[in-house]
Amino acid sequence: MTTAKNKEPGFEEAMARLEKIVADMEGGELSLEQMITRFEEGQNLIKSCSKTLNEVERKIEILVKKGDTVVAEPFSDNETANDEEDLF
Numbered sequence: 001m002t003t004a005k006n007k008e009p010g011f012e013e014a015m016a017r018l019e020k021i022v023a024d025m026e027g028g029e030l031s032l033e034q035m036i037t038r039f040e041e042g043q044n045l046i047k048s049c050s051k052t053l054n055e056v057e058r059k060i061e062i063l064v065k066k067g068d069t070v071v072a073e074p075f076s077d078n079e080t081a082n083d084e085e086d087l088f
Contacts, residue, residue: 011052014045021045 009017021042025035 008048009045011049014049014052018042018045018049 008014021038024030025038030038
């Protein structure tokens with residue numbers, strides 16, 4: 001049984017939390033220990049968001065109109081690899 005505390009936040013929640021972490025860290029009010037804690041939390045959220053984006057990307061298909069029909073074509077592996085490099 002999974003509790004709310006063990007559940008990963010949704011993508012939007014994780015992004016909102018990341019924005020808050022960045023604002024807190026840029027604010028200059030945190031101690032070094034608090035900065036390290038926020039940094040670690042941010043890294044975990046980035047991994048979670050990246051994982052979600054990669055999963056979504058694999059599910060997305062490009063709709064290509066060929067004649068009178070619409071055909072679904074998956075992304076090529078080369079496009080996915082290039083896009084992942086742009087994230088980092």
